[in-house]
Amino acid sequence: MSSITRDEVAHLARLARLQLPEDELEHYAGQLDAILHAVARVTEVAGEDVPPTSHPLPLVNVTRPDETHRSLTAEEALSGAPAAEDSRFRVPRILGEEA
Amino acid sequence: MKTVEPDLVPYDEAVAAYDVVMGIEVHVELSTASKMFCGCSTAFGAEPNTQTCPTCLGLPGSLPVLNQQAVESAIRIGLALGCDVAEWCRFARKNYFYPDMPKNFQTSQYDEPICFDGATTVEVEGREFVIPIERAHMEEDTGKSLHVGGATGRIHGADHSLVDYNRAGIPLIEIVTKPIEGTGALAPQVARAYVAHLRDLLRSLGVSDVRMEQGSLRADLNVSLRRAPEAPFGTRSETKNVNSLRSVERAVRYEISRHAGIIDAGMKVTQETRHWHEDTGITTAGRSKEQAEDYRYFPEPDLVPVAPERAWVEQLKAALPEPPAVRRPRLQAGWGFSDLEMRDVLNVGALDLIEQTVAAGTAPAAARKWWLTELARRANEQGVELDALPVTPAHVATVQSLVDAGELNDKLARQVFEGVLAGEGTPEQVVEKRGLKLVSDDGALTAAVEEALAANPDVVAKVRGGKHQAAGALVGAVMKATKGQADAARVRELLLERIGVDH
Numbered sequence: 187m188s189s190i191t192r193d194e195v196a197h198l199a200r201l202a203r204l205q206l207p208e209d210e211l212e213h214y215a216g217q218l219d220a221i222l223h224a225v226a227r228v229t230e231v232a233g234e235d236v237p238p239t240s241h242p243l244p245l246v247n248v249t250r251p252d253e254t255h256r257s258l259t260a261e262e263a264l265s266g267a268p269a270a271e272d273s274r275f276r277v278p279r280i281l282g283e284e285a
Numbered sequence: 286m287k288t289v290e291p292d293l294v295p296y297d298e299a300v301a302a303y304d305v306v307m308g309i310e311v312h313v314e315l316s317t318a319s320k321m322f323c324g325c326s327t328a329f330g331a332e333p334n335t336q337t338c339p340t341c342l343g344l345p346g347s348l349p350v351l352n353q354q355a356v357e358s359a360i361r362i363g364l365a366l367g368c369d370v371a372e373w374c375r376f377a378r379k380n381y382f383y384p385d386m387p388k389n390f391q392t393s394q395y396d397e398p399i400c401f402d403g404a405t406t407v408e409v410e411g412r413e414f415v416i417p418i419e420r421a422h423m424e425e426d427t428g429k430s431l432h433v434g435g436a437t438g439r440i441h442g443a444d445h446s447l448v449d450y451n452r453a454g455i456p457l458i459e460i461v462t463k464p465i466e467g468t469g470a471l472a473p474q475v476a477r478a479y480v481a482h483l484r485d486l487l488r489s490l491g492v493s494d495v496r497m498e499q500g501s502l503r504a505d506l507n508v509s510l511r512r513a514p515e516a517p518f519g520t521r522s523e524t525k526n527v528n529s530l531r532s533v534e535r536a537v538r539y540e541i542s543r544h545a546g547i548i549d550a551g552m553k554v555t556q557e558t559r560h561w562h563e564d565t566g567i568t569t570a571g572r573s574k575e576q577a578e579d580y581r582y583f584p585e586p587d588l589v590p591v592a593p594e595r596a597w598v599e600q601l602k603a604a605l606p607e608p609p610a611v612r613r614p615r616l617q618a619g620w621g622f623s624d625l626e627m628r629d630v631l632n633v634g635a636l637d638l639i640e641q642t643v644a645a646g647t648a649p650a651a652a653r654k655w656w657l658t659e660l661a662r663r664a665n666e667q668g669v670e671l672d673a674l675p676v677t678p679a680h681v682a683t684v685q686s687l688v689d690a691g692e693l694n695d696k697l698a699r700q701v702f703e704g705v706l707a708g709e710g711t712p713e714q715v716v717e718k719r720g721l722k723l724v725s726d727d728g729a730l731t732a733a734v735e736e737a738l739a740a741n742p743d744v745v746a747k748v749r750g751g752k753h754q755a756a757g758a759l760v761g762a763v764m765k766a767t768k769g770q771a772d773a774a775r776v777r778e779l780l781l782e783r784i785g786v787d788h
Binding site: 203243246255258259263275279 | 326334338445448591592
């Protein structure tokens with residue numbers, strides 16, 4: 187039983203901005219399918235009394251007081267940026283993404 | 286892809302032929318000192334990228350920690366809107382590639398909002414409309430993009446963009462209504478009244494500075510039309526980031542006319558986001574929704590769930606300020622305003638301003654007069670909200686006290702406001718610098734009075750003959766000679782004294 191199709195892999199690749207050639211789409215569909223099946227086995231042992239778990243530790247309400255700390259300088263913030271201009275991060279044109 | 290849009294249908298025809306359904310999403314920036322998940326400052330107007338850190342820049346190894354004050358504000362907003370507060374809820378990652386978030390995801394809440402299922406009531410033209418609230422959830426604001434190379438600084442035609450992440454990570458509450466039905470032709474006004482109501486409510490809670498022109502309160506307006514209230518919902522458009530009350534009303538109105546035109550032409554409304562253009566009063570197409578909405582939400586592993594204690598929630602509920610629906614009638618009764626006067630006050634957003642002016646010692650009628658006439662006119666001229674003027678309630682109170690003390694008349698008072706608006710300082714400083722002082726000192730007035738009497742012997746004769754109202758012309762002459770700075774009542778007394786008749 188195949189639970190993930192080649193088209194779904196292509197869709198995910200597009201969402202993740204990954205350019206995958208045709209043969210790799212097939213290849214990853216098979217691999218992802220194996221992973222999903224492995225994870226699916228967990229549901230076989232989880233009964234009604236076991237809620238889906240997103241956090242392994244039983245912690246809630248971890249907060250900090252509303253206090254400010256020192257921020258980076260603009261130079262520090264931009265030091266890892268591939269491109270900067272006027273103290274701002276310079277990024278490629280956005281329109282292609284939005285249209 | 287360019288499509289030809291059919292002509293707009295005149296608004297009255299559109300609402301006669303179709304039933305309007307709206308959904309409104311309001312984003313409000315909280316006025317916390319620090320960001321949602323890190324300690325960077327939220328102050329507006331700082332130099333670009335001077336309020337960031339590894340956490341809000343999404344650098345490897347950084348971890349978010351939730352701002353306690355933001356949680357409290359979110360709960361108080363929900364309670365004020367009659368919502369239930371979740372026993373337990375989580376944050377989620379909303380994944381998308383857009384450079385306004387450096388992390389490539391926005392930390393938000395997905396199917397577990399902290400507040401849900403509320404309702405609030407607004408009034409338009411004497412009718413009450415219940416606005417059902419779907420949810421109010423916590424999230425973070427995005428960075429600010431500057432588009433370079435385009436003709437107008439807009440995204441279209443831009444060569445590249447420059448991003449400032451100061452705003453990225455500022456606590457945001459998104460308040461989402463359920464479908465708002467049954468408003469008929471009043472839909473645009475109901476939308477405006479709702480956003481104005483939220484603004485008042487959020488201000489009274491003290492959780493945000495609700496400055497629409499700075500973007501700390503902005504609305505996304507979903508509009509759809511259907512043939513009849515019984516019909517299923519039509520396809521909606523979502524006009525994004527509308528940031529003034531006036532624009533909220535105009536954008537809804539425009540979309541109703543636009544949708545009606547499309548449906549009348551036998552075409553289908555496209556489900557998409559729209560951009561509102563303040564200058565031309567129209568919307569244009571943005572992203573098409575069908576393919577855009579695949580955000581692959583999943584629970585945020587770096588933040589543990591929020592489980593507000595019931596006792597704390599009850600405590601916050603008990604401490605909520607007086608709701609606007611109670612406060613307004615109380616203030617109206619206390620001030621002795623008619624329903625019509627009160628409606629005008631609410632329409633121009635002067636309620637808080639008048640309350641503060643009255644608290645500073647001014648009579649309610651005088652406070653209303655200044656805010657609704659002279660100052661409302663100035664705000665309108667400048668295209669800003671009344672409370673964005675540099676004139677404060679304390680200024681108005683000072684000016685009115687000078688009028689009450691006989692040191693200024695209304696004409697001079699208007700000049701004082703003009704000076705304050707022009708940045709010449711406080712009312713006292715303007716009075717001083719411009720030499721605005723009512724002349725009631727007899728010595729200074731006598732010369733002008735004598736001159737007026739000498740120049741108008743025929744008028745003097747009429748007054749002496751018993752026509753006291755003729756003295757008005759003489760008063761006018763003196764006022765003219767003193768450039769409006771004379772105390773008119775005192776001038777009249779002096780004139781009648783000299784002519785030798787009782788006054």
